[in-house]
Amino acid sequence: MSLEQLLFLVVAAVIVLAALGAVFARRIMHAALCAVVVFTAVGGIYAIIGSYFIAVAQVLIYIGAVATVLVFAVMLSGQKDIAGGSPIRRQARWKTVLTWAAFVVGLVMVFQFTLNLTVPASGPANAPMAAESATSLRFLGQLLFYDYLLPFEVISLLLLLVLIGAVVIARKESDPQ
Amino acid sequence: MQYKLLLPEITLAAGILAIICADLVVARESRRQTAFGLGLLTLTIYLMAAAALGGVTEHAFAGHLLVDPWGSFFKLFFGVTGLLLLFLSYSYVGQRSLAPAEFVALLLGAYLGMSLMVSSEQLLTAYVGLELVSLTSYLLAAFLRQDPLSTEAGLKYFILGSVASATLLFGISFLYGYTGSLELATIAGSLSTGEGMVVIGSLLFLCGLLFKLAAVPFHVWAPDALQGAPTPITAFFSVGSKVAVLVLAGRFISHFSGVLAQEVHYYLLLVAIGSMTVGNLVALRQTNLKRLMAYSSIAHIGYLLVAYFLGTPEAYAALRVYVGVYAAANLGIFAIITWTESQNRGIEIDSFRGLGRVQPLFGLALGVFVFSLVGIPPTGGFMGKLLLFMASVQEAHYILAVIMVLNGVLSVVYYYRMLRSAFFEDSEWIAPITKNAALEAVVLVAVVVVMVTGVWPGWLQM
Amino acid sequence: MIPLSWLVTLAGLLFGIGLLGALLSTNAVRMLISIELMLNAVNINLVAFSRYYGASQPHGEIAAIFAMVVGAAEAAVGLAIFVAVARNSKLIDIDKINLLKW
Numbered sequence: 001m002s003l004e005q006l007l008f009l010v011v012a013a014v015i016v017l018a019a020l021g022a023v024f025a026r027r028i029m030h031a032a033l034c035a036v037v038v039f040t041a042v043g044g045i046y047a048i049i050g051s052y053f054i055a056v057a058q059v060l061i062y063i064g065a066v067a068t069v070l071v072f073a074v075m076l077s078g079q080k081d082i083a084g085g086s087p088i089r090r091q092a093r094w095k096t097v098l099t100w101a102a103f104v105v106g107l108v109m110v111f112q113f114t115l116n117l118t119v120p121a122s123g124p125a126n127a128p129m130a131a132e133s134a135t136s137l138r139f140l141g142q143l144l145f146y147d148y149l150l151p152f153e154v155i156s157l158l159l160l161l162v163l164i165g166a167v168v169i170a171r172k173e174s175d176p177q
Numbered sequence: 178m179q180y181k182l183l184l185p186e187i188t189l190a191a192g193i194l195a196i197i198c199a200d201l202v203v204a205r206e207s208r209r210q211t212a213f214g215l216g217l218l219t220l221t222i223y224l225m226a227a228a229a230l231g232g233v234t235e236h237a238f239a240g241h242l243l244v245d246p247w248g249s250f251f252k253l254f255f256g257v258t259g260l261l262l263l264f265l266s267y268s269y270v271g272q273r274s275l276a277p278a279e280f281v282a283l284l285l286g287a288y289l290g291m292s293l294m295v296s297s298e299q300l301l302t303a304y305v306g307l308e309l310v311s312l313t314s315y316l317l318a319a320f321l322r323q324d325p326l327s328t329e330a331g332l333k334y335f336i337l338g339s340v341a342s343a344t345l346l347f348g349i350s351f352l353y354g355y356t357g358s359l360e361l362a363t364i365a366g367s368l369s370t371g372e373g374m375v376v377i378g379s380l381l382f383l384c385g386l387l388f389k390l391a392a393v394p395f396h397v398w399a400p401d402a403l404q405g406a407p408t409p410i411t412a413f414f415s416v417g418s419k420v421a422v423l424v425l426a427g428r429f430i431s432h433f434s435g436v437l438a439q440e441v442h443y444y445l446l447l448v449a450i451g452s453m454t455v456g457n458l459v460a461l462r463q464t465n466l467k468r469l470m471a472y473s474s475i476a477h478i479g480y481l482l483v484a485y486f487l488g489t490p491e492a493y494a495a496l497r498v499y500v501g502v503y504a505a506a507n508l509g510i511f512a513i514i515t516w517t518e519s520q521n522r523g524i525e526i527d528s529f530r531g532l533g534r535v536q537p538l539f540g541l542a543l544g545v546f547v548f549s550l551v552g553i554p555p556t557g558g559f560m561g562k563l564l565l566f567m568a569s570v571q572e573a574h575y576i577l578a579v580i581m582v583l584n585g586v587l588s589v590v591y592y593y594r595m596l597r598s599a600f601f602e603d604s605e606w607i608a609p610i611t612k613n614a615a616l617e618a619v620v621l622v623a624v625v626v627v628m629v630t631g632v633w634p635g636w637l638q639m
Numbered sequence: 640m641i642p643l644s645w646l647v648t649l650a651g652l653l654f655g656i657g658l659l660g661a662l663l664s665t666n667a668v669r670m671l672i673s674i675e676l677m678l679n680a681v682n683i684n685l686v687a688f689s690r691y692y693g694a695s696q697p698h699g700e701i702a703a704i705f706a707m708v709v710g711a712a713e714a715a716v717g718l719a720i721f722v723a724v725a726r727n728s729k730l731i732d733i734d735k736i737n738l739l740k741w
Contacts, residue, residue, distance in 0.1 A: 002640070004640065004641065005640075005641060008641050008645065012645070012649045015649065015653060016649075016652055016653070016656070019652075019653055019656040019657070019676055020656060022660065022669075022672050022673070022676060023656055023657075023659060023660035023664065023669070023673060023676075028666055028668055028669060031668075031669055031672055032668070032672060035672045035675060035676065038653075038676060038679065039675075039679065042679050042682070042683060045646075045649070045683060046686055048641065049641055049646070049686070049687065049690050050690060051686050051689070051690060051700055053700070054682075054686050054700055054703055054704070057704060057707060058682075058707070061707045061708070061710070061711050062675070062679070062707070062710075062711075065711045065714070066675055066710065066711055066714045069711075069714040069715060069717075069718050070668070070671065070672060070675070070714070072718055073667075073668045073671060073717065073718050073721050074668055076668075076718075076721055076722060076725050136694070139694075139697070140697060140700065140701070143697065143701060144701060144704070146239065147239040147241075148239075148241070148301070148701055148705075149238060149239075149241075150183075150238040150241040150242060150302055151241065151299075151301055151302045151305040151705060153190075154289070154290075154293060154302075154305050154306065154309060155305055155705060155708055155709070157190055157193065157286065157289065157309070158286075158290075158305070158308065158309045158312065158709075158712060159708070159712055161193070161282065161283060161286040161309070161312070161313055162312050162313075162316070162712045162715055162716055163715070164197065164279055164282065164283075165279065165283050165312075165313065165316035165317075165716070165719070166316070166715050166716060166718070166719035167719075168276050168279045168316075168320070168322075169316055169319050169320070169322050169328075169331075169719040169720060169722070169723050170322075170718070170719040170722040170723060301698075301701070301702050301705060304705075304709075305705060305709070308709045308712075308713075312712055312713065312716050315716050315720065316716060316719070316720075319719075319720050319723055319724075322723045322726075322727075323727070324727075325724075325727040325728060328720065328723040328724045328727050329724060329727075329728075331720045331723070331724075332667060332720050332721070332724050335716060335717055335720050336661065336667065336670045336671075336674070339661075339674045339713055339717075340658070340661045340662070340674060340677070342709075342713075343654075343657070343674060343677035343678050343681060344658075344677075346678070346681045346706060347654055347677070347680070347681050347684065349702075350650075350681050350684040350685045350688065350699075350702075351684070353685065353688055353698065353699055353702065354647070354684065354687075354688035354691075354699075357688075357692045357696060357698070358698070359698050359702065
């Protein structure tokens, strides 16, 4: 096992544990912090497999923007919730948890099964990553502004509309129209 | 010139920006007129641009845009329903003093997303279009921000809708992973049947779409979201965003029909029958009009999915007629609900009491719409159901045809309760009854569409 | 070099955990967190496949960038709706919001 693989396993373990923490932690603030750990570690995964630009974007967008929004949301959720309370619905808690655990295990088994079963167009599925260098930023940019021009422009409009809509929904009643 | 093919969407984008900018300079009193006027203008130009591209079949923007007659038909459909929706919401927005420019801009944004969804076979572009529809829909559902019901509807719609979007994107990632492409045609071309990763990918993708369609068993969010949302937005959910998702699902299924395992087709059939039956059965118990219409629309989605299960040209032709008539009847009923709501009579079935006496036009129109939704001749709904019925008999699916007829009979019961309330029960209408020309226009257009389709369904198939 | 199956398994696990949280949790903020976890899982998948197909065809990386932007927009919409709900009911506990039948 190479050093790279060892590093991957460590980071993957951090991701899974922190994700479980985000779902099951009693205090919602702890859940938000666990989510930030997941975001950071996922950025680490991108760096390990050589997608450096995506890694930087992950840090900028998820830790810079989404995590801030999450903390805002936690602060809004009120004292009552922060004081505790079970994160999972009360009725038949263990039954549901067991069902979902079975579901997750099944999901993973299906993934393993399919990956061993299928052979994508250009090689065996368990082959290592393509040995080429990281995607050049110039190429990514060109692709984004030539081939993907249409969705790129649409998403700019999406951000504008979301911004306007969010302000309308969230502003105070007393604010002047 | 590829931008010519994008003209309808460019119109919508320009209209949105114009509405937002105009709102900043116009005097406070005339803001609503300006926003809705610009909205009408935008949608009219959109309609003309879509009509001009009617017969074109062409790819543009590196394969991200596909203009074809099937998509153009639905663009025309969106243009017409969008215009009717603006008429429907004009007085509602004024009465509740909602922010008019933002309301119209978000609605047009949703239409831009829908327009993109029906004219793209590139999964990423379709996803961006879908998200544009979804995100604006969540905000529109919560647009009555002082009303706890509305904000709660927005919250539930947001949570479950986002889960559906993520599921859909997860499915896309597997399809991409197996083929290395995001083009629907390329993906379908380089697949062989029954590969595990493909089945998982297409199942996740389909589940995400069925979730957005509120088909059984993914329907739990729909009644809450549709009951709590502002009434014109409820109308939009049932005739706008759902139809766009339906078209995207149709494009996917028609490309993959050779690739998908037979099991997936029967899964689709189960979902269709389940939606019809559950929607109709649960609708029997409802007393809230918007909730009742939500379950009724779940049932109608079931009928429409039957067309995809059959997959024949006749079934697709029936789908066009069915969608057109269903949308007209639904918009008409929602216009009547909006009117009774504006007379402070609430949105229960009992609110219709005495409607036939007080406002005979709306009473008669309600009769036409109900007949059409049940499928009684000579209305258009009968034609839609008949064509679908014939298409399934043609494919020798007799049991399916019988189930469809039985469901039609079942739906008579709850639709009849509306009519009974309007004609055979009476109650005092206290407030001075005000007429509303915009809503009357919507109802008249809907009646004309329903009746014309009843005698000549061919005009929806041109 | 990391085998592709490891990455896809990680994505599947993260997606499953996120789905679990989004459907079973009682707190709207935790649901939002879970949805973001699901989107992260999708992105791992997209980037992993993209790396597998090589740097000359980074469609998956582009898709991941779009998914990130959509995820951020989703978080903003969620926050706005939470603010509106909190203003109407003072807390964001799904169990306690039950005007509409769930």
